[in-house]
Amino acid sequence: MHSLIRGITIFVSVGILVWLMSFGVEALRSTPKEPTSLSWSKESSVYYAKLNGIRVRYVKAGTGPDLVLLHTLRTQLDIYHKMIPDLAKRFTVYAPDYPGHGWSDIPNARYHPDDFYAWVEKFLEEIGVQNATLAGISIGGTIALELAARQNPHINRVVAINPYDYPTSYQAGLKGSSLFAKIMFTATDIPFVGEAFMRLRNPFVERKLFEGGVAVPSSLSDALYNEFSGVGNRPGHYQGFINLLRHEHHWPTARQQYAKISTPVLLVYGDQDWAPEAERKETTKRIPGVRSKRITGGGHFLSLDKPSRLTDLIIKFAAPS
Numbered sequence: 001m002h003s004l005i006r007g008i009t010i011f012v013s014v015g016i017l018v019w020l021m022s023f024g025v026e027a028l029r030s031t032p033k034e035p036t037s038l039s040w041s042k043e044s045s046v047y048y049a050k051l052n053g054i055r056v057r058y059v060k061a062g063t064g065p066d067l068v069l070l071h072t073l074r075t076q077l078d079i080y081h082k083m084i085p086d087l088a089k090r091f092t093v094y095a096p097d098y099p100g101h102g103w104s105d106i107p108n109a110r111y112h113p114d115d116f117y118a119w120v121e122k123f124l125e126e127i128g129v130q131n132a133t134l135a136g137i138s139i140g141g142t143i144a145l146e147l148a149a150r151q152n153p154h155i156n157r158v159v160a161i162n163p164y165d166y167p168t169s170y171q172a173g174l175k176g177s178s179l180f181a182k183i184m185f186t187a188t189d190i191p192f193v194g195e196a197f198m199r200l201r202n203p204f205v206e207r208k209l210f211e212g213g214v215a216v217p218s219s220l221s222d223a224l225y226n227e228f229s230g231v232g233n234r235p236g237h238y239q240g241f242i243n244l245l246r247h248e249h250h251w252p253t254a255r256q257q258y259a260k261i262s263t264p265v266l267l268v269y270g271d272q273d274w275a276p277e278a279e280r281k282e283t284t285k286r287i288p289g290v291r292s293k294r295i296t297g298g299g300h301f302l303s304l305d306k307p308s309r310l311t312d313l314i315i316k317f318a319a320p321s
Contacts, residue, residue: 019192022199026238032230034103039223040081043088049096051122056104058096058127062088066132067318069095070120070140072213072301073164073174073244076102078227079137082307090319091133096123100240102231111244113251116143117150124154133318135159137303142254145287148265149257157264159314162300165254166279173274174248177212177300180205188245198238203229215272215299224304258286265290266317270298270305291317 038044044061059077061084069087071079077095087093097104099119100111109115120143124132134144134155141163148158170176175185184205188194206229211217231237265287269280271294284292293313298306 018200019196022196026199029233031235032233038078038081040078041085044084044093049123049126051099051119051126054099054105054107054119056096056099056119056123057102058094058123059084061085061093062091064091065318065320066129067091067093067314068124068129068132068134069093070134070136070143071095071098071101072138072140074101074232074241075228075301076231078102078224079301080303081224083303083311086308086311087314090315094127094129096120100237100244106234106236106240108236109240109243110247111240112247113139113142113146113254117146121147121150121152124152129154131156133157133159133314135161135314135318136163137161138164138300139251141165142251145258145261145265146254148263149254149260151260151262155263157266157318158261159266159268159317161268161302161310162270162273162275163267163283164251165283166275167252168248172276172279174245177274178208180208181212184209185245188242194242194245195239198242201232201238206232213299213301213304215270215297215305219299219301219304255283255286258283259288261287264317266313267292268295268302268310268313269293270295270300270302272297272299273302274300 037046044059047058047060049056049058067087069080071077076097080095084093098116100106132154134147136144141160142165144158145160145163148155168175170182175182184197187197207225210220210225210228214220267284267290284290295302295306295309302310
């Protein structure tokens with residue numbers, strides 16, 4: 001009995017020590033400096049919009065019909081850096097960082113899907129797009145479909161790329177993207193433990209987490225990974241990300257609204273996306289008149305794996321002939 005109590009005491013003591021140590025590790029991280037321009041484009045200008053007091057970064061490039069690009073969770077507008085220069089030849093391209101992402105403000109929010117719907121709706125209103133194509137990857141695709149189902153007046157068509165709108169498990173979704181993701185994001189569900197895990201993150205594990213989104217690791221350049229990783233050191237960033245992860249199970253409710261969509265929709269999946277085949281079929285059948293395409297050799301981050309193919313599909317679907 002005494003041995004058991006001693007063992008429990010040691011276990012709890014070590015846990016508390018690690019938990020306290022995690023605060024020190026986080027405090028020692030260098031706060032990144034916000035860039036004033038884009039390293040990958042001299043033609044794309046950086047702007048800021050205010051969404052009910054939240055400062056949001058976005059880029060604008062090109063001329064033509066309005067095209068709004070929405071990124072995935074835990075990334076930022078730069079995930080489209082391989083596509084924006086070519087898309088800007090045919091469209092006026094807008095790409096924002098969600099609140100809590102990239103170089104936008106990090107508000108004290110729930111980061112529930114409803115927050116993201118409201119933020120994007122407000123962004124469309126603030127920048128004044130008209131008859132826009134709303135294209136998004138992962139939660140960006142889900143947001144685009146949800147706003148179309150709400151008959152948002154700024155949208156006239158949608159490109160949903162690997163939408164994150166299905167029930168997830170250890171075999172599907174973010175947790176199923178890699179062994180590291182399974183361990184890391186399972187831990188985030190546990191109060192206090194999740195926060196400590198996130199504060200103790202390291203570059204090796206972070207790199208593996210991001211590589212779980214691409215079919216080929218080299219699709220994620222060192223420069224882009226360093227940008228993503230550096231942003232994660234912004235004060236308050238990890239708390240916002242944990243809140244988002246703890247509301248992950250709410251994203252599938254969007255599919256209940258898809259039957260209300262009346263705008264044209266192009267649904268695109270990478271053949272190596274996280275979504276199981278049955279879930280892809282379920283999403284497809286719920287969207288009236290949907291057109292669907294599958295891209296070979298593409299993972300979840302299709303804008304990194306297959307940027308040219310994805311760019312071509314968007315142009316053919318959304319650009320005037």
